[in-house]
Amino acid sequence: MSTVLSRRKLITTGLATAAGASGLAVAARLADRYGLIPPDHGGILGVGQTLTYASQRPLMSNPSSMAREFNRSEISKICPVNGPPPESETYQRLLAGGFADWRLTIEGLVARPCSFSLAELKRFPSRSQITHQACEEGWSFIAESTGVPLSYVLNLAGVLPRAKYVVFFTLGEKGFPLGKKWGSLDMVDAFHPQTLLAYGMNGQDLPTPHGAPVRVRVPRQLGFKSLKYLSRIILTDTVKNIGKGLGSSSPEHGFSWYGGI
Amino acid sequence: MATVESAHLPRLATPISDLDSPRHSAVVRITHWINTLSFFGLLVSGIAILLAHPRFYWGETGAIGTPSLLDLPLPFMRGGPSGWGRNLHFLSAWVCGLNGALYVVSGILTQHFRKSLVPAKADLAWGSLWRVVSNHLRFKPLGAESSLSYNLLQRLTYLAVVFVLFPVIIWTGFAMSPAIVSVFPVFVTILGGQQTARTLHFFASDLLVLFVVVHIAMVCLAGFTNRVGAMITGQINARKDRT
Numbered sequence: 103m104s105t106v107l108s109r110r111k112l113i114t115t116g117l118a119t120a121a122g123a124s125g126l127a128v129a130a131r132l133a134d135r136y137g138l139i140p141p142d143h144g145g146i147l148g149v150g151q152t153l154t155y156a157s158q159r160p161l162m163s164n165p166s167s168m169a170r171e172f173n174r175s176e177i178s179k180i181c182p183v184n185g186p187p188p189e190s191e192t193y194q195r196l197l198a199g200g201f202a203d204w205r206l207t208i209e210g211l212v213a214r215p216c217s218f219s220l221a222e223l224k225r226f227p228s229r230s231q232i233t234h235q236a237c238e239e240g241w242s243f244i245a246e247s248t249g250v251p252l253s254y255v256l257n258l259a260g261v262l263p264r265a266k267y268v269v270f271f272t273l274g275e276k277g278f279p280l281g282k283k284w285g286s287l288d289m290v291d292a293f294h295p296q297t298l299l300a301y302g303m304n305g306q307d308l309p310t311p312h313g314a315p316v317r318v319r320v321p322r323q324l325g326f327k328s329l330k331y332l333s334r335i336i337l338t339d340t341v342k343n344i345g346k347g348l349g350s351s352s353p354e355h356g357f358s359w360y361g362g363i
Numbered sequence: 364m365a366t367v368e369s370a371h372l373p374r375l376a377t378p379i380s381d382l383d384s385p386r387h388s389a390v391v392r393i394t395h396w397i398n399t400l401s402f403f404g405l406l407v408s409g410i411a412i413l414l415a416h417p418r419f420y421w422g423e424t425g426a427i428g429t430p431s432l433l434d435l436p437l438p439f440m441r442g443g444p445s446g447w448g449r450n451l452h453f454l455s456a457w458v459c460g461l462n463g464a465l466y467v468v469s470g471i472l473t474q475h476f477r478k479s480l481v482p483a484k485a486d487l488a489w490g491s492l493w494r495v496v497s498n499h500l501r502f503k504p505l506g507a508e509s510s511l512s513y514n515l516l517q518r519l520t521y522l523a524v525v526f527v528l529f530p531v532i533i534w535t536g537f538a539m540s541p542a543i544v545s546v547f548p549v550f551v552t553i554l555g556g557q558q559t560a561r562t563l564h565f566f567a568s569d570l571l572v573l574f575v576v577v578h579i580a581m582v583c584l585a586g587f588t589n590r591v592g593a594m595i596t597g598q599i600n601a602r603k604d605r606t
Contacts, residue, residue: 146454147450150454153457154457161546162542166546236541241426241427242424244424323542352446355446357446357450362540362541362542363539
């Protein structure tokens with residue numbers, strides 16, 4: 103009797119395993135279709151990234167999902183930064199010229215590739231928000247950011263429907279602790295009303311260590327997603343052919359692509 | 364109902380059917396070891412994250428240059444191990460959370476919590492509470508019934524770990540996530556700030572580590588092989604138990 107039972111058990115276990123495996127495969131395909139798989143999903147640690155991203159994405163697509171905003175009195179007196187500004191000749195030349203020669207180009211999957219000077223960006227409708235910014239190391243501060251919503255600039259360029267990522271390239275070359283930085287956002291975060299191309303901080307021009315002339319501010323994610331020293335924005339349907347194909351430079355150094363945690 | 368021969372087991376008057384039934388159910392055993400593994404992952408990665416900034420604050424913000432609540436005498440390893448640490452921390456947290464949910468749901472459905480962990484009202488009187496504590500402090504032998512059921516201190520400790528410490532650690536973890544608090548701000552506002560959440564997360568994890576240390580020490584005192592065997596096979600040999 104026990105052999106019959108164990109055979110039955112074996113068959114049920116086998117069937118359950120097969121059902122589980124095909125269920126997982128279907129789930130993975132569905133998740134990919136609805137943009138729930140992050141670019142750095144590979145490997146055992148990628149399982150955790152994928153679970154976090156896939157579970158938070160639908161929640162955060164809700165329009166009421168807004169980073170908390172604070173009063174002016176809560177702005178931190180000390181707003182530290184990680185890493186010095188770029189040492190590159192290009193950056194130093196732009197800095198010396200007050201960024202008059204700086205332009206932000208937008209290209210890739212857009213109807214109208216374009217570029218904007220700092221003065222042009224400042225003429226667009228602006229938004230100021232006082233938000234909490236936490237470094238993934240654990241420290242944090244509250245500061246006011248002023249800038250043009252990224253969605254406004256993307257709409258000017260006319261994003262094509264098949265674009266899935268907004269990729270940011272920076273002026274950072276040497277002098278960065280982790281080399282040249284680049285990164286990307288998915289469309290949910292790129293078009294979020296609090297995602298800014300920020301040129302001002304605490305009522306002044308964005309200070310050099312905080313990313314002058316323009317940084318992106320993504321207050322629903324950790325600080326490292328708010329890339330500084332922007333130079334170029336590319337819209338794309340895949341990030342596989344950029345760098346190591348992980349969506350940003352941070353996963354190449356062991357950090358995650360998604361910073362919502 | 365047959366009782367065990369007193370010649371063989373002098374202090375035992377437990378029905379033999381209870382002796383034969385497993386000490387730990389399969390769900391408790393499986394979730395225990397998955398939890399062990401995920402807790403180890405959380406601990407190692409938690410230390411890696413801590414080393415990036417071994418300093419704690421109270422309120423919303425805090426950084427080098429602002430007053431701190433607690434400065435641990437550990438090296439700052441900025442840009443160091445916190446990358447993989449964070450990735451491992453969240454992978455382990457997913458395993459720990461899903462496994463914990465399975466444990467809690469099954470514990471409620473099978474009435475494991477009510478039968479094995481919730482103490483009897485009479486046991487909660489100060490007198491019996493004091494007796495258990497003083498017996499522990501004097502290392503008084505526990506008696507053979509200890510291999511078959513949990514004593515009052517064990518019950519209260521396990522309940523506190525499962526229903527206080529783990530919820531606190533999950534809540535404070537959520538409170539540190541900018542994504543989660545953008546949807547549910549109450550996670551952080553009720554605590555008074557993101558740095559407060561980080562500090563409480565650290566204190567709660569300290570208590571969990573303390574629990575694990577005492578837990579392992581007690582297993583060693585009660586007979587390591589027998590107790591660990593019971594958590595693997597479900598069977599305990601009350602005769603071999605060092606009581």
